[in-house]
Amino acid sequence: MDNLIMGLDVSTSCVGISIFNEKGELLELTHANPSHNYNTLNQMEDLDYKANILKEFFLEKKWHHKKIKKIIIEEPLMAATGTAHVAAMLNQFHGIFYVKLRALFKDNTKIFYINEYDARLNAFPELSEYDQKRKKDILWRPIPHKINGHSIKEYRKMLILLLVAQKFPEISWSLNNNKTINKKNYDMADSVA
Numbered sequence: 001m002d003n004l005i006m007g008l009d010v011s012t013s014c015v016g017i018s019i020f021n022e023k024g025e026l027l028e029l030t031h032a033n034p035s036h037n038y039n040t041l042n043q044m045e046d047l048d049y050k051a052n053i054l055k056e057f058f059l060e061k062k063w064h065h066k067k068i069k070k071i072i073i074e075e076p077l078m079a080a081t082g083t084a085h086v087a088a089m090l091n092q093f094h095g096i097f098y099v100k101l102r103a104l105f106k107d108n109t110k111i112f113y114i115n116e117y118d119a120r121l122n123a124f125p126e127l128s129e130y131d132q133k134r135k136k137d138i139l140w141r142p143i144p145h146k147i148n149g150h151s152i153k154e155y156r157k158m159l160i161l162l163l164v165a166q167k168f169p170e171i172s173w174s175l176n177n178n179k180t181i182n183k184k185n186y187d188m189a190d191s192v193a
Contacts, residue, residue, distance in 0.1 A: 003069040009190035010073055012050055012093050016187030019068070026168050026192065031184045032057040043089065051096045055104060064104045071101065071111045074119055074190055116190075123193040124163050157186040164189040 009016035034050035076090035
């Protein structure tokens with residue numbers, strides 16, 4: 001069996017999970033929702049409880065028995081979170097979840113973090129353009145800043161989903177009851193990137 005690579009997009013409400021072989025073939029794409037109805041005493045207990053839900057999900061999938069040699073996690077967004085409190089909470093959750101991943105996969109698996117910008121730049125070079133002056137690729141430069149009067153920021157997740165769907169047409173994406181894209185698809189697409 002090939003060595004496997006797992007991509008994760010981790011948040012407190014939904015975790016996108018993708019598994020690839022060394023050839024870059026997508027073997028599995030799913031998500032986990034660490035939501036619960038348990039009344040916790042404080043935020044740290046809540047985050048630990050959610051991380052344990054995710055650990056149990058990973059145990060049920062038996063991923064720790066497979067040859068997953070690398071886990072690549074998209075870093076939590078700091079600038080786009082809105083408040084320092086939310087940014088701190090996401091960092092805490094990532095730390096708690098990292099410890100549980102490390103315990104589950106032991107030293108056989110290397111865990112790496114990649115920021116959103118670099119993940120998208122490497123996964124989809126067509127979203128960037130080389131800037132001679134800065135001597136680097138600039139993400140989103142070829143994309144119009146506004147589409148139908150809306151900022152491109154509102155469409156970025158949809159563009160990533162579209163590019164993942166084009167690269168992996170075998171993926172079945174889920175819709176909400178009102179036939180709109182279910183937001184968990186964005187987390188799954190980010191895990192692929």
